[in-house]
Amino acid sequence: MLRMLAAAVLAAAIPGAAPAQDAHRGAELARQTCLMCHGENGRSQTEDIPSLAGQPADFITLQMILFREGTRQVPVMNEFAAHMPDKDIEDLAAFFASLPPGPPDDRRARDAALYAAGQALVGPRNCGVCHVSDFGGRAQIPRIAAQREEFLARSMMEYRDGRRAGADTQMNGAVVGLSDADIAALAHFLAQQD
Amino acid sequence: MNTKRLLLGMAAALIVGPALAQQPAPAVPGWAVGRPEGSTLAPHGPTLTVTPVDRLPVAALRLPEGFSAAVFAHGIPGARAMAEGPNGTIFAGSRVIGRVYAITRNADGSTRTRVIAQGLNNPNGIVMAGNNLYVLALNRVLRFDNIEANLDNVPAPVELTQAFGLPGEADHGGNHFWKVASLGPDNRIYTNVGAPCNICSVDRDRFALLVSFNLDGSDRRIEARGVRNSVGLAHHPVTRELWATNHGRDWAGNDTPQDTLIRVRRSGEDHGYPFCVGSWADPQENAGRNCGEFAQPAALLGGHTAPIGMRFYTGTMFPEQYRNQAFIALRGSWNREQLSGYDVVVAKLDAQGNVTGVEPFMTGLRDDANQRFLGRPVDVQVLRDGSMLVADEQMGAIYRITYRQ
Numbered sequence: 001m002l003r004m005l006a007a008a009v010l011a012a013a014i015p016g017a018a019p020a021q022d023a024h025r026g027a028e029l030a031r032q033t034c035l036m037c038h039g040e041n042g043r044s045q046t047e048d049i050p051s052l053a054g055q056p057a058d059f060i061t062l063q064m065i066l067f068r069e070g071t072r073q074v075p076v077m078n079e080f081a082a083h084m085p086d087k088d089i090e091d092l093a094a095f096f097a098s099l100p101p102g103p104p105d106d107r108r109a110r111d112a113a114l115y116a117a118g119q120a121l122v123g124p125r126n127c128g129v130c131h132v133s134d135f136g137g138r139a140q141i142p143r144i145a146a147q148r149e150e151f152l153a154r155s156m157m158e159y160r161d162g163r164r165a166g167a168d169t170q171m172n173g174a175v176v177g178l179s180d181a182d183i184a185a186l187a188h189f190l191a192q193q194d
Numbered sequence: 195m196n197t198k199r200l201l202l203g204m205a206a207a208l209i210v211g212p213a214l215a216q217q218p219a220p221a222v223p224g225w226a227v228g229r230p231e232g233s234t235l236a237p238h239g240p241t242l243t244v245t246p247v248d249r250l251p252v253a254a255l256r257l258p259e260g261f262s263a264a265v266f267a268h269g270i271p272g273a274r275a276m277a278e279g280p281n282g283t284i285f286a287g288s289r290v291i292g293r294v295y296a297i298t299r300n301a302d303g304s305t306r307t308r309v310i311a312q313g314l315n316n317p318n319g320i321v322m323a324g325n326n327l328y329v330l331a332l333n334r335v336l337r338f339d340n341i342e343a344n345l346d347n348v349p350a351p352v353e354l355t356q357a358f359g360l361p362g363e364a365d366h367g368g369n370h371f372w373k374v375a376s377l378g379p380d381n382r383i384y385t386n387v388g389a390p391c392n393i394c395s396v397d398r399d400r401f402a403l404l405v406s407f408n409l410d411g412s413d414r415r416i417e418a419r420g421v422r423n424s425v426g427l428a429h430h431p432v433t434r435e436l437w438a439t440n441h442g443r444d445w446a447g448n449d450t451p452q453d454t455l456i457r458v459r460r461s462g463e464d465h466g467y468p469f470c471v472g473s474w475a476d477p478q479e480n481a482g483r484n485c486g487e488f489a490q491p492a493a494l495l496g497g498h499t500a501p502i503g504m505r506f507y508t509g510t511m512f513p514e515q516y517r518n519q520a521f522i523a524l525r526g527s528w529n530r531e532q533l534s535g536y537d538v539v540v541a542k543l544d545a546q547g548n549v550t551g552v553e554p555f556m557t558g559l560r561d562d563a564n565q566r567f568l569g570r571p572v573d574v575q576v577l578r579d580g581s582m583l584v585a586d587e588q589m590g591a592i593y594r595i596t597y598r599q
Binding site for chain 1: 239292
């Protein structure tokens with residue numbers, strides 16, 4: 001199983017995507033436009049705005065392109081990404097990927113029952129298969145551990161209800177048929193991971 | 195398989211809405227039916243930034259003696275299905291980046307790329323009919339009139355979505371909804387309607403079809419049934435029969451079922467989805483059907499190799515043995531422990547149109563030793579000078595293959 005995972009990760013590592021990215025330049029750009037919303041250290045302290053610290057660079061790059069091209073509709077982000085050159089996107093992605101991930105300062109205390117309900121769903125739903133067993137993500141698949149709880153819940157509802165899809169609809173499939181309560185439990189469980 | 199839309203019941207969830215959402219969650223979602231315990235396989239992510247020309251894997255490409263490959267155009271992220279206009283413009287569709295590109299040649303042989311449409315939902319169905327470009331996106335059909343005369347100032351397209359009446363987003367539940375399109379010798383537009391799931395029983399008059407239309411979207415005709423997910427179509431230049439590539443389901447083994455090349459001998463014939471692929475009975479959906487009832491594939495192309503665009507070679511530059519043979523781009527596997535595909539292959543046909551063998555043509559993008567890939571071929575296009583273009587979606591480039599004795 002470990003070997004298979006290594007193969008899967010390698011398979012996504014294309015030489016064409018080799019790092020020409022400049023995280024220092026990315027930090028400069030982020031300071032000017034992104035950190036006020038996404039948090040000084042990449043951990044968002046603002047409701048409904050996701051943390052970006054420690055997200056895989058490929059995930060950030062892909063989402064920024066979807067925002068730029070208007071194929072993921074979030075007006076505020078569509079505006080920031082409009083006409084952004086690939087180079088800026090890649091540098092920003094390298095910067096946020098280099099930041100240590102962690103929960104927001106105001107993360108609420110663990111609710112044991114809700115946590116257990118979420119934990120009971122991640123196995124059968126294969127969440128860790130794509131997002132990796134520590135939910136840290138890989139390549140275009142995002143880190144979901146220690147993300148803001150309300151953002152996790154909202155994004156899962158968007159996938160379930162067909163209001164968001166990525167480069168493929170893997171995520172839409174993963175949450176088919178989940179109730180709002182299931183989603184709340186999953187979001188709580190994931191937000192509590194470190 | 196091609197990037198799978200592994201979404202089983204999203205359409206159902208949308209229709210049934212909150213009621214369904216309140217029921218207890220099924221233990222295993224439909225898309226994962228058959229998935230082995232512990233498998234970490236997931237589709238490879240796309241690269242949608244510009245790949246610098248010096249990082250394109252042209253030096254790695256391997257071709258038969260006498261052939262060579264060069265970069266034709268680059269800096270076109272996500273470039274996929276191609277079509278050529280009467281004045282030689284190459285149009286390329288895309289998937290998630292939502293763009294349609296127009297590529298023209300400069301006097302010095304270099305190319306110029308324009309984005310002529312953007313923000314579309316998976317505009318992969320690209321077909322020229324006369325001077326007009328048709329774009330079939332997931333949820334729309336558009337016609338750009340007299341396009342080559344208007345590349346710098348593209349007028350608003352004519353909306354044909356209603357006229358074609360293809361199933362839209364909600365109907366497909368996000369699965370297999372991207373289009374491919376081709377102009378038949380009868381001047382009709384041929385396209386696909388994929389299955390709305392990995393494996394499930396479907397309305398067999400609405401999904402898993404090859405269909406054709408008049409140019410105005412009227413007179414829909416079912417050309418083939420039971421075709422799970424075709425993303426490549428071409429008519430044989432002599433017999434005029436419709437041929438297509440077809441993707442088998444996921445999570446039923448590394449080598450089963452195989453992806454296939456199909457030949458439609460009779461309009462409306464049945465190719466077996468979800469019951470069978472050739473002689474292989476589906477472990478979940480066979481429903482007691484005898485696989486012999488269905489049309490058999492013209493060729494088996496291997497497990498999960500993901501055959502996408504195909505064209506018959508109609509030029510004269512390549513040696514005679516390639517005339518009227520089917521070139522097929524294999525985008526390459528994800529739902530398989532060892533990578534397969536990532537090549538362009540040629541299916542050899544005899545005078546009766548029977549496939550006598552499938553041979554590698556362009557290889558070198560799959561690195562078996564390291565289990566990684568350098569690019570993903572997704573379409574082939576024969577130019578009027580007899581050379582052949584190959585689109586590499588992952589690298590955002592188009593290669594041109596020429597032959598010299």
